[in-house]
Amino acid sequence: MKSAIDYIPPNSCKSLPGLFLARAVKSPNDTAYGYFDKLTSQWRHITWHEMLQKICLWRTALKNENLQTGDRVALMLGNSPDWVAYEQAALSLGLLVVPLYSNDRPDNISYILQDTESKILLCPGATYWQQLLPALNTVASLQRIVTIDDCQTQQDDPRLQCIDEWLPKEAAQGSHYSPTISETATIVYTSGTTGPPKGVMLSHHNILENCYAGLQCMDIYSSDVFLSFLPLSHMLERTAGYYLPMMAGACVTFSRSIPDLAEDLLTIQPTILIAVPRIFERVYSGIKATLRSKPPAAKKLFHWAVTIGWNSFLNKQGRGKWSPSLLSHPLLDRLVGKKIRDRLGGNLRIVIAGGAALSTDIAQFFIGLGLPIYQGYGLTETSPVISVNRSEDNRPGGVGPTLPGITVQLGEYNELLVKGHCVMQGYWNNEQATLNTIDKDGWLHTGDQAELQDGHIYITGRLKEILVLSNGEKVAPTDLEMAISLDPLFESNMVIGEARPYLSLICVLNTPLWEELAEQLQVPPAVESLQLQQVHQAVLKRVEKLLETFPGFVFIKNVSLSLAPWTVEQGLLTPTLKMKRKVIENHLKSDIDNMYKGE
DSSP states (O other), X not given: OOOOOOOOOGGGTOSHHHHHHHHHHHSTTSEEEEEEETTTTEEEEEEHHHHHHHHHHHXXXXXXXXXXXXXXXXXXXXXXXXXHHHHHHHHHTTOXXXXXXXXXXHHHHXXXXXXXXXXXXXXXXXXXXXXXXXXXXXXXXXXEEEEOSSOOOOSSOTTEEEHHHHSOSSOOOOOOOXXXXXXXXXXXXXXXXXXXXXXXXXXXXXXXXHHHHHHTTSOOOTTOEEEEOSOTTSHHHHIIIIIHHHHHTOEEEEOSOSXXXXXXXXHHOOSEEEEOHHHHHHXXXXXXXHHHTSOHHHHHHHHHHHHHHHHHHHHHTTSSOOOGGGGGHHHHIIIIIHHHHHTTTSOOOEEEEOSSOOOHHHHHHHHHTTOOEEEEEEOGGGSSEEEEOBTTBOOTTSOOSBOTTEEEEEOGGGEEEEEETTSOSEETXXXXXXXXXXXXXXXXXXXXXXXXXXXXXXXXXXXXXXXXXTTSOEEOHHHHHHHHTTSTTEEEEEEEOTTSSSEEEEEEXXXXXHHHHHHHHTSOOSGGGGGOHHHHHHHHHHHHHHTTTSOTTOOEEEEXXXXXXXXXXXXXXXXXXXXXXXXXXHHTXXXXXXXXXXX
16 A cells, blocks of 8 residues: 655755655654674564664764865765764764665776865775775775775775774764755766766755655655665765655665676565666566577567557557457466566566667666666756656657656757756866756756657767768767667677778677587587578677668678677776766777778
């Protein structure tokens, strides 16, 4: 049974720590967070009042460091009550929080710490410390490095301290600093796909208003349970999966890890999930792989269930006609759709997809199975949500209408421009980049091309990612890459063609599926076989089929295959797993040059 709506509006709390205090007063004995206790191997819960007591200890520890209002403090932790406690304590003291990705490269972390002149770093234990030590030695501003688990302080570094030594036994009494709503709360660094990351300055006002606008688009109840697994250093998770449920009084349970996500979904049975497309792509690939071994009748039943489910969805949305075939939907859903949803916990009523483009085909596939996916759109620079689909008007080919209080228009080359409460204060230490992004009239230039139809936004491409072939033809590579990723054989793929005579593809194959393909082609499943012409032809044939709905000039002529994954550690992906195109091109330059030999 749904609870009553219990929102705390921005004008009643004035700041992010003010929001937490208001929730702790309003719902002291309700569950705030769930987490897995590694010491006892059990799931535990903590109430809002208990969380407030925890924050007071962290606040005292930070006060003991003699920091000044406006100083920057960084944290690099997995999602947990400790992440929340550190951040809330810092905000309550007027400190600016700098979140870091725990999977980021040491040189990136060092760059961000130096750029912000961060004074404190909270990080995991010995393993991380050993990896970071060479980079941290160059950060002169750091006065304290606190490690939170596997704690070892044998290193001869006076800055290093274990969490048990750093946290006091009792909280000190004292008045709370109350940040004003217009003050900067956090500096969040962009992924840096095209250069060094830039620090986005977001105010308390930016984030609070973005949360409240989101709550006007979908009802969230205090009985709802969010499962948090995207890093809290990602603004989508931080705003929509942390502050928004706080504003609504809902519970957030922190997943153990991405590898444990499937089991955690079954255990926690969340009602709301915030996810990036890559999660759905992997589940989709897994389902497709499982279906291949099923008998023809089972395959036909599954595809029929998806088709009827999708047609039923369109009918309920008022965009599809009723037909007698829809009478079979309840039975097909019970036989197919419900079983898939049960593998995701069985209680999901809202699934928000954002952070990157979700393939329309994959969205249609899951919606046909009864999974309530709502695609949205935003940027770190917009706190981050600009738009999201609504339950009564969900068009998965687009990213929905704007949130209340946000205005969009199309600029030159159909670039999407944004204005409203969500727009950042600017880039930290980078006035020129700010001027390049926010024009004199206050419009933020997203860099994304779009169409506006019936109040809905449809992202059509990226200004800087359009490939121009040597014959003048223009191609949006992201569209092709999404289409190719529908085949689970392709673990990663990138289309090449800028100033080239034709398009080529570099890709990483899924190893088990490559071994199946090698068996079909009667070649050894060795890396060397990836160079064989018959393998290339077989892969190109699959790609051609995936791209058959594209214009005739969109034709992949050559391919370079690998089994070696592209990773963050190599610098080929951002911490949010977006491709660094130029870096990948440089990394695979010889392979790319070989594809164009003789042209």
